[in-house]
Amino acid sequence: MKESEFLLQIHKRISIISVGASALRNQGASGIIKIARDYFYQININEFVNALETESSYNLFLNEHTESLIFSFPENGKSWGAARKGLNLFFREIAYNKFFSDFYDFPRNLAEFNKKFNFLEVPLDRDVALGIFNETDMILPKWKSIKTLTQESSDLYQVAANKIAQNEKIARVNLDLKYWRKN
Numbered sequence: 001m002k003e004s005e006f007l008l009q010i011h012k013r014i015s016i017i018s019v020g021a022s023a024l025r026n027q028g029a030s031g032i033i034k035i036a037r038d039y040f041y042q043i044n045i046n047e048f049v050n051a052l053e054t055e056s057s058y059n060l061f062l063n064e065h066t067e068s069l070i071f072s073f074p075e076n077g078k079s080w081g082a083a084r085k086g087l088n089l090f091f092r093e094i095a096y097n098k099f100f101s102d103f104y105d106f107p108r109n110l111a112e113f114n115k116k117f118n119f120l121e122v123p124l125d126r127d128v129a130l131g132i133f134n135e136t137d138m139i140l141p142k143w144k145s146i147k148t149l150t151q152e153s154s155d156l157y158q159v160a161a162n163k164i165a166q167n168e169k170i171a172r173v174n175l176d177l178k179y180w181r182k183n
Helices: 003-017 032-041 045-051 055-072 080-096 098-103 110-116 126-135 151-168 172-179
Strands: none
Touching: 003 032, 003 080, 003 098, 032 055, 032 080, 045 055, 045 080, 055 080, 080 098, 080 151, 080 172, 126 151, 126 172, 151 172
């Protein structure tokens, strides 16, 4: 198997495993997880890596994919929160994957990794939101659900997560490891 074929298979695997059955449940329509997984497999990983150059380029890249994924969802399942969480989980798994890390020469030590992936958002869910809510001095909206999450609420949680991550000297995407299923 050629390296390019192998990386495509890893891409496919990450597209499937990054969003487990519980990650996007109860979003109002059936098939959301399969649609998200199929969408992830079509994302150009080179574009993701290139978007990491600046915060504005990454935000534009993430917002475009969020809107595109929402458009792919069935009418009764068009959730900004589900699309954003799924994408954040997928991009995190790309960053954590050894083979993509080697191929794209991602940093091998934690400090450099945190700099490279500083712009990645922490995937929000109840556990993560509660962890952020409890650790910040910012006023945040009460967490309701992924399905009702808006960009405005997400942005507030991401700002608070960024402050927490800066204090801990980690990329905010890594806060998911701290808060996930802790509560």
